[in-house]
Structure formats: structure tokens, C-alpha cells
Amino acid sequence: MRPLDSLLILDLSRVLACPFASMILAELGATVIKVEQPGAGDETRSFEPQLARDSAYYFACNRSKQSVTVNFRKPEGQAIVRELAAQADVLVENFPVGTLARSGLDYAALKALNPRLVYVSCTGFGQTGPYAHKKGYDTVFQAMGGIMSLTGERGGAPVKPGLPVADLGSGLWVAIAILASLAGRGKTGTGCRVDFSMLDGQVSLLTLAAARYFALGEVPARLGTEHPGRVPSATFKCRDGRYAHVTASDQHWGPLCEALDLAQWGSDARFAGNALRVEFRDEVMRGLTNAIGGLARAELIARLDAAEVPVGPVNDVAEILNDPHVAARGLVGEFEYPGVGQFRGLGLPYKFEGYDDPRVGAPPALGEHTESVLSARLGYSFERIAGLRAQKVI
């Protein structure tokens, strides 16, 4: 048993943010019907790297779903989506503002059929406001949303965080919107519509940087790997050329100095307390850079782990995916895919007591569930399904 068993989600979304959201819910137990255009389907199926007739990109965000092809530019296709929406708990979509209204699939139309429906729209800039019709991608939201201005070397050019953080953050925000709306429905009996904006989602994450600006009028700047209000918190290069990150609060400062054979610093009044270390940032950083530069990374980490000082290697993707702790937590799972064989996927970061843990499931081939969904959920006959296929509705 999983927490979202019996939930039915109709997913009209494509690419990354919303498919990531619905995959999370699918692996928590929900039945997710992914509605795709006949022929090509979700455009990420054609992205690199290709695997069989799909892609690793598509696999990463569409596991554990069902795929139904429906051309909802045709009236018969719209009718199918409406019939499915009448049964669904949730509809999630990420079309440009106004697109689904032209197909009679907007909230007003579907609410009339199913007042319990939770309808979540995810767009770049939201349904309202001066940029409502502007085009956007993850990178544009990162640029506009402020995080890129905060990322990069001190005095250098802005750098993009190495993951699509605006898309991924949006996926998490959308999952929250869906589940919160369902909680509300549990009390009221009725659904709702959520207008989610990916730019808003990115801006909402400015939290502490915004707090500094609100409090001090100070515009935070790029600091490489350092922290505006804490010293030391930085990445250091070790003797073997590898990097590690060390962050120390006041209770860690003495043990850190001890572990690095800098015991005299631990008792040096100039550095006693974070506020003083922020003041003497350059001197502290020079001393630590020298001391750490003399140690191999493994030695540094062993010493600081023993001293209970927070430290971690700057792992590359292969290192972390093969880390023994990640293995022990069962975070990398596998599924079987026709033409590909066993393939790996990253599971959800939850272990439950009271439910089965989330499992890494297989993504659907394009239209794999069209017949079964139309016949089992909507009661369509074999002849009718064949007719719809001949008319390229499905």
C-alpha cells in the first residue's frame, strides 16, 4: 500500500517541471494517465540521449505512468479528455495561457462536468501579469529569478546552477499545490484551480537573499563557494587536486583547527566567533586554504568526520551515484524497458513506516495504455477504438 493509491491524475503536461511533479505522485501510488499527441508524444521522447525510440531524458521524468495518445485538437479527442477528466481527481497542464480554453478543456468547462476536480495550470509567468504571454524556459526563469546573479566567482560573470533548478523546483511546487488542493477537497468536497507560475516559483526561493535585501537594502553578490554570513563555509582544493566543502559553526571551529593542526587558531581571539571570522574572512580563508591544500581529500574528510565538523567531497555525478550511502538508502532503482533492457532511475527520497516505500517503475511507451484506458475506464468498444485510430484521433 502506498499513500496515494486510488488517486487518479490526468496529466496533459510535457517536458520537465510538471512531468516531474506527476512522476513523484505516481511513485507515491497515484495512477497517472499521461495524455500525449499521437505520433510524436511528449517532445522529450526525441531528446538526447536516445534509447530505443525514447530517451533517457523522457525516462527521468515519466516513470510509473500510463500513456494514452489523444489528439485534442479534434472534437472527438476533446471528448475523450473530457470523459477522463470527469473521472479524475486531478488534471495538470502546462500549455500556454488560453490554449486549453480553445479546446473546451479549461477549468470552467471541466468543473461543470466534475466539481471535485483539482485543476493545476503551470505556465512560465502565470495566467496574469504583463509577462503572461512571454516565452520562457528553465534558464530564463533562473536568469530572471535572481539565482544566476548569485552564482559564480567573486567579481566574475554569472554562472548557471548545474541543474535545471527552476524546472525541478517548479515540479516540487506543483506537487505541493496538487496535494494541498486535495487536502482542501477532503474538507469541502469540491475541487479548485491553481495558477502556478514558474518565475514566481523561482522567486519564492530567494528567501534569505531577499531577506538581506529587505532588511539592509543590500543586493547580494556572487561569492564563489563562500557564504555571505558564515566563515568558514567554502570549497577547498586538496593536495590531490580534488575539492571538498567545509562549513563550520562556532561549535565546530575549535575541532576544525585541531584537526588541521592549526590548534593555535582555535584559541586565537581574532577568530573567536563567526562575526569576527566574517570580519577577518580573507585571513581565515588563506590559512585554511594552505592547511587543506596539504592534505589529500580522503585524509581531510576522515579527519573532519572524526572531529564531527561538517565536510563533504565535491562529488561528480558518477561518484555520488556509486556512493555506498546512496546504495544503502536504495536511491538508485531499476526498471525494464523494451528494446533497452534494465535501466536505472533515481527514486524518491522517502522511507515510510506505515506504507510501502516508493518504487522506481517503468515509463510507458507512447500510447501503451490507449486501448486499455479507453476500454476499461470509458467503456469504449473495440470497434469504436479502431475507428478513432483510423481517424488519427488517438
Added chain:
Amino acid sequence: MRPLDSLLILDLSRVLACPFASMILAELGATVIKVEQPGAGDETRSFEPQLARDSAYYFACNRSKQSVTVNFRKPEGQAIVRELAAQADVLVENFPVGTLARSGLDYAALKALNPRLVYVSCTGFGQTGPYAHKKGYDTVFQAMGGIMSLTGERGGAPVKPGLPVADLGSGLWVAIAILASLAGRGKTGTGCRVDFSMLDGQVSLLTLAAARYFALGEVPARLGTEHPGRVPSATFKCRDGRYAHVTASDQHWGPLCEALDLAQWGSDARFAGNALRVEFRDEVMRGLTNAIGGLARAELIARLDAAEVPVGPVNDVAEILNDPHVAARGLVGEFEYPGVGQFRGLGLPYKFEGYDDPRVGAPPALGEHTESVLSARLGYSFERIAGLRAQKVI
């Protein structure tokens, strides 16, 4: 009416990730009782920048909650937490593994009092696995989790994304865990326990980078502001020294070239299609860098917006927080705080139809709700409360 009205969350967590999670739920309507140690409370109250006797950092993650001081190292304090947990829907905590068991406040103990309780534990590395007792902060999870290895200039040192993405991502993951568990309880009638690991949460976001590794055995590298599989997607410096990010798919390539007076490129067979542009990445980037370097940022953005090519300024924190679209979306709200006056906060990225929109509320002063909660929820008398205060239990 808001979607989480009537939900009661007991929040034993401190610092950033879980307080951010519970603030999100609070501004969706939940009653969140933040339990803090008498005297100092959440350590972020003393972080910079200070405001009255609290801090902008604390404000950023603790709005719309109630604060109750309880020393649950004392048996009388433990009894108060147990009585509150008996009434609560959710308990969230981020103590080191085993800490709350020593106070009789672990899941086994509280489940016996309240089988409907959803109990979410958030730790750096989870309750199990070789690193379960290792110390960690956001920066350590970023380093270990792979994102830092992907962030930085091509061939340069790793850079830290400019926001605490591991903490913030964890906050969003924790909010999902809470709400999914409540959805499950709606069916089963019983609660559950979730073991969430912040490292796991960060690793789960590797999605596409992991997919490349799983598919190709390729370890993704740092690319500055560029994209491994898409050209152009990069940040460019404009004539006025400001930066903008441009990302073009195939349908945008012609309009982009046109808008930059590079019309001959739009029809150049060498660049026809993303795969070819990835192959000729250096040449495409040189040409665009030159063309864009001749335009002021505002001019570039006006031209590309008109051509419907995705583009955005690399806004600093002040620029985005004062952006007219952010204002139109009502994303920056205000609250009143004693000794500070009006102060700004970033609201949630949702607009509802069917519920009131989330509001930016005020954070509580330390222990502001101790008396009211103990008397109204637990029925404690004035004398009993005074006695507990004299014994420094509250």
C-alpha cells in the same frame, strides 16, 4: 477559506529546510505550532541581519506560525509535547538520529497516543545507512549531491549555486511528504512515519544529469551558463555590461537570427537543427556573442520578446523583487512586527480559484503563543502555566 484550514502541525524543527516546509503549509492555511527552546529559541533568531530581537533570516522561514516555548529535556516539557502531539495531524522534526527517542518523543511513543499522527523526520543523511550520524549542512549536501560539480565555468573550479538549494529543495520535499501522508490517512484513517534525508533529496534532483550517466556512462561537466544538449542556451554580455540569457529551440532559431541581423545564419545549413548547432557550438557561440555584445540589454530583450524567442535579463535580487510582473502577481507581501514595523516577505507562487490566495503573515515572537496554546488547547490553568514558567519548563 484556504486549502489547509483545520490542519494542525506541531513543528519541532529549526533553521531552514523544515521551517520553510511548515511555513508553506501555514500560508496554505494550516495552524503551525512551532515548539522552541525557552531562552534562545530557533537559532536563526540570532543570525544576521538582526531586526529587533529577531532576524530577517528567521522571518523568511517562520511567517504565519505560532511559537510555544517548551524545554523538552525536562519531563514536564516532554509531557506538554506529548499532549500537543495527541491532538496534532502532523509532527515534523529535524533532530539528529535518536535524539527524540531519548525524550520519549519518537514515532513509536507518539503513535501509541495518536495513531492518526503523520510524523516526518528530516535529517542530513536519513535514519539508516553508513552516514546516518554524519554532520551536514546545505553546503555539504550540495557538494556531495553532485550539483556543485556541475556548476562553474568550463574547466574552472566548482561553484556553489547562489541559494541554499539543498535546504530549499528539502523544504519542498518535506511539504510533499506531509501532504501525501495526509492523503493516505484520508483513506486508511491512520498516520505514518517518513524518514527523509536531505542528501537523498538533493541526489533525487540529479534527474537529467543522472540520465546522461545512466545512458552513456558520461560524467557531466561544468559548462558555465551553457547547456550540454542545446545550442544556443547561454548567458551573453551586452554592450552596457549587463547580462541576458537566451535559449532557442529549433523553432526559435530563424527568428533569433533575424532579430540579431544574422539572417544569413538562419538559413545556413551548418546550423539547421539543434544537433548540428551542438556540433558547431563554438562557432555559433562566437557569432552570437559578437552580435549580442553590440546591443544594450534592453534593446536585446525588446527584439527577442518581439520575435517570441525565450530571453531574460540576469536580474540581481533588487531588480527581480522590484520587477513590475512580480508586483502584478502580488508576490511580495508585508507584515507588521513589533519593534520593526512593516517588513516584506516573499509569498507562495500560487493563485487559487476556489480558495483565498495565500497571504504573507507575521512570524511569531519567541513564545508569543505559549500561554494561549497551553490554556486553550491543553486546558492548563493560569497557576499551572505560571508554575511551569517558574521551573523554566516553558
